[in-house]
Amino acid sequence: MSIKFKSKLSEIDVDGKIVQSKHRVIKHTDTVQDLVVTVITKTAAHPEFGNGSSSGFVIDGVEGAYLEFTPGITYKFDQSDSSNANHPLRFYEDSAKATAYTTGVTTSGTPGSAGAYTQIAPTTSTPAVLFYQCSAHSLMGSYVKFGTVTSTDTYSINVAQDGGNVDLNLDAASGTDSTVQLTAGSNITLTRNDANQVTIASTASGGVTVQEEGSSLSTEATTLNFVGDSVTASGTGATKTITITGGSGAGTVTIEKNTITATASQVNFTIDSEPASVNNLQVYLDGVYQAKSNYTFSGNTISINSPTGVDAGVKVEIIHLKVVDARVELNSYTGDGSDRTFSTQSNINNKNNVQVYIDGVYQSKDTYDASGTIVTFNTGNAPPNGTTVELLHIVSTSSENELANYNVSVISANTNAQKDYLYVLTATCTLTLPSAPSVGDSIKISNRSGVATATVARNGKKIMGAAEDLTLDKLNSGFEMIFSGDAQGWILIGVEGVEA
Known part of the structure; x- marks a missing residue:
């Protein structure tokens, strides 16, 4: 007589042979499946122990958990626990995070705060395997298997x-x-x-060869070749500078690249020159774009907003757009999953003057169109709900200044100034400058007050390099104020008049 043991998947005899193969049944549910995420210092239980970041994700109590998800069921990674601070969980098609995966993925809140989560709703089109990782640090997570791809080809x-x-x-x-x-x-x-x-x-960790229209400046694994009428490149060390002039009203822009390998817990990184604005910077950690809110700058020092700093060995790339007769506009929005149109502050003269990012992932120019002040994503390419949409627009200030039509405002009371205005002061009053001007913004002033007590309030920005308000002590003076950046602030052009 033989003895048989029954399981859900098969019947097995005493010799361990499968007698009858059965199948696995997974019941569909519309209930969102919650997974609690915490962050700890890795132990040997983590599959990437000794690699990448010293911190690791714990999913429902399992360190570096391997997960299996079912298409049609929604899974929410709850990042409310305070240990998640500065560790946004995102999905990628590879563990090195070269390709982000955003289809069906939504995020909400700030990791480490109540209600913060990342959610994925897989379908039968979802890749068979995705990697869940921290967008700011390497190899903190593991991977998810979706069971969505099968092949009978031999x-x-x-x-x-x-x-x-x-x-x-x-x-x-x-x-x-x-x-x-x-x-x-x-x-x-x-x-x-x-x-x-x-x-x-592999070319995954190779360097970049920068060429001046085909003339090699260094010899690394891959080639970045800039072709144009006026392209110059320089630098043989870690910093490469590419200068592109002319073309479609974008002004003159010099691109400065600084590559730094972080030491343990490093927070501050020094670049070659001081940026005019945070909008002129792009920061990448191991190739992952960082939101502007993740860092600040003072002079030529970039500081990462993280209490633990950057892990040792992380490749920090800081791109500095050094503008000459252009300014960099940053327009930020939150996607809702359906809206495909987003606006810029200024007219887009050429689509090549715009860079578009969704949750830090660069978008190919064939996925959207640009006309006037509107960027329109192609049908079916609306940014997912909760994603951050950034439009980086390089605007020529030389053409703006030539074509600007100034509005005229005659004032006798305190007034908040706007760019592209001519203010005629006819009484004792204070004209307050804009609090967040862009490089190249211009305001014209004519002092017809007949008194020496009219004031131009700096509103947090310098005037002629000094942190002081401007008192108008010349009668009948007329001049222009142009914002040059935080270092010197508002610059006065063409001051005339007689001493009061």
Whole structure:
């Protein structure tokens, strides 16, 4: 007599042989599945212990948990616990975070605060495997398997001797695609029986070769080739500078790249020159774009807003857009999953003058159009609900200044100034400058008050490099004020008149 044990998946006899194979049943539910996320210092239980960040995600009490999700069910990663501060959980198509995955993903709140979460609603089109990682630190998480991709295609490899070479030919027995794509991770090595090897090296950690219209300045693994009428490049060390002038009303912009390898808990990073505004900066940690709220600057020092700083070994890239006769406009919005149109402050003369990011991920220019002051995403490409949409617009100030039509305002009482206005002061009063001007903003003033007590209030910005308000002590004077950046503030042009 044989004895059989029954399980949900099969019947097994005493010899451990499967007698009858069965199947697994997963019941659908519309209830959102909650997973509690905390952050701890990694232990040996974490699959990436000793790699990347020293911190790791814990999911429902399991450190570096491997997860399996079912399409059609929504999963919410609750990041309310205070340990999640500065550790936004996001999804990627690879553990190195080279490609972010945002389809069906929504976020809410600030990690470490009540109600903060990242949520994913997988479908049958979701990749079979995604990696959940911290957007600011490396290898804190693990991966999720969705079970959405199956293949019944079979292939065979035919080996043929060709003189001193061995040819490997891929034949599709039942499949429809006979092409195999090898994606380099670290390295892909093909080994022959006699131990001779053919290695396809990864470009994932390679450097960048900067060229001036084909003239190489350095020799790294990949090439960044700028082609145009007026392109100049310089620098052979960690900093590369590309200057692009002219073309479609974008003004003259010099791109300065600073690459720094962080030391343990490093917060401050020094770049070659002082930016005029935070809008002129782009910061990447191990290739992940950082929101403007994640850092500040003072002079030429960039400071990361994190109590623990940046982990040792993280590659910090700081892109500084050094403008000459242009300014950088930043327009930020929150996607709602349906709205496809977003506006800029100034007219877009050329689509190439705009860079668009969704949750820090650069968007290809073929995914949207730009006309006037409106950026319109293609049908089906509306930014997901809760995502941060950033429009970076490079605006020529030379053309603006030439074409600006000034509004005229005759004032005798305290007034808040606006750019592109001519203010005629006819009595004792205070004209308060804008609190957040952009580089190139212009205001004109004519003092017809007949008194020496009219005041221009600086409103937090310097005037002629001094942190002092301006008292109008010249009668019948007329001049222009142009904002040059935080270092010197408002600059006076063409001051005239007689002493009071």
